[in-house]
């Protein structure tokens with residue numbers, strides 16, 4: 617039972633919102649899930665109500681105890697880790713912790729922002745091919761991650777504990793499939809993603825079972 621009240625403003629298919637849902641479920645925390653529709657009516661993220669929560673006009677936003685809106689999924693996950701350290705989403709050894717953070721950032725800073733809705737729309741509006749762009753940036757990032765994970769992975773990306781790296785991996789693999797990326801060069805990532813997807817917290821956080829999910 618949490619001493620804090622959590623409200624998550626997110627979108628079923630947003631990979632960053634998915635990361636926060638995963639952290640909340642892995643830590644067994646109760647939260648209210650409030651959908652912000654990123655597409656309908658031009659995008660609710662651009663409206664005054666959501667802009668007041670996050671001037672970046674993005675999800676996720678976690679509101680803590682009704683008055684602290686926090687954006688940026690990794691900052692939110694770090695807050696949850698500090699407030700609820702058990703179970704930890706970081707390995708014990710400092711080097712392993714660095715790897716978990718490294719992989720999370722590789723996805724958070726090196727892949728996801730290059731293929732988010734905003735960037736894809738701009739690519740398209742300038743005559744580019746959004747699918748080809750998405751495939752290129754996702755494949756490049758996953759290739760780097762595969763090369764690293766081969767050396768640290770056991771059951772999951774870093775050893776045999778679920779970490780923040782795994783939280784970032786699963787939504788990114790889902791996006792890779794949406795872009796039609798060939799995953800055969802990434803056997804480690806595919807195997808870890810498969811194992812993670814069977815865990816109850818990962819099943820509960822999946823976009824398809826969210827209240828705002830739409831048929832695909």
Ligand SMILES: N[C@@H](CCC(=O)N[C@@H](CS)C(=O)NCC(=O)O)C(=O)O
Pocket residue numbers: 629630631632633654659661673674675676687688689690724729732733734735
């Ligand atoms: N670095 C941010 C990224 C947030 C982000 O890219 N959110 C996307 C959904 S995954 C969004 O709200 N997009 C709305 C838009 O592009 O208009 C985080 O980790 O929270």
